[in-house]
Amino acid sequence: MFGWIRFPHDNPNRKLNASFALFGLGFTILGIYLATGLLGSKTTGTYNALSLMSGLAPPAHYNFFRPEGKVNDEGETRYASLTKCANNFDCFHDYYEGLAYAKQKTNRFCLTSPAMDVSIAEKRKSISG
Numbered sequence: 001m002f003g004w005i006r007f008p009h010d011n012p013n014r015k016l017n018a019s020f021a022l023f024g025l026g027f028t029i030l031g032i033y034l035a036t037g038l039l040g041s042k043t044t045g046t047y048n049a050l051s052l053m054s055g056l057a058p059p060a061h062y063n064f065f066r067p068e069g070k071v072n073d074e075g076e077t078r079y080a081s082l083t084k085c086a087n088n089f090d091c092f093h094d095y096y097e098g099l100a101y102a103k104q105k106t107n108r109f110c111l112t113s114p115a116m117d118v119s120i121a122e123k124r125k126s127i128s129g
Helices: 020-038 072-078 094-105 120-128
Strands: 080-086 090-092
Touching: 090 094
Parallel strands: none
Antiparallel strands: 080 090
């Protein structure tokens, strides 16, 4: 890109054009920016999420090297489907266990999967009586 590597058929006296220099400088800056995303963050325990790449790259919580979140012993024995998800949220794979946990702890819950075995309308009927 900058003419540092030359092959036998290249002209040894060729000067670097300004447009090629700007193009190469832009890719060098992009490479440095992407390399900073590989550095670890002590606050999240995973890679730094680059804001310019947020729409292209997968979220940092899908990191293969990230350690799994720990579920406390009381929750693990009481709720079989309790796991840790992205951003260290408590996730349940069973609707009724998640609902019981939400009523006990916070009285708030969030449904994140539209593909449940029973529709949400049926759940509301069974909850309200």
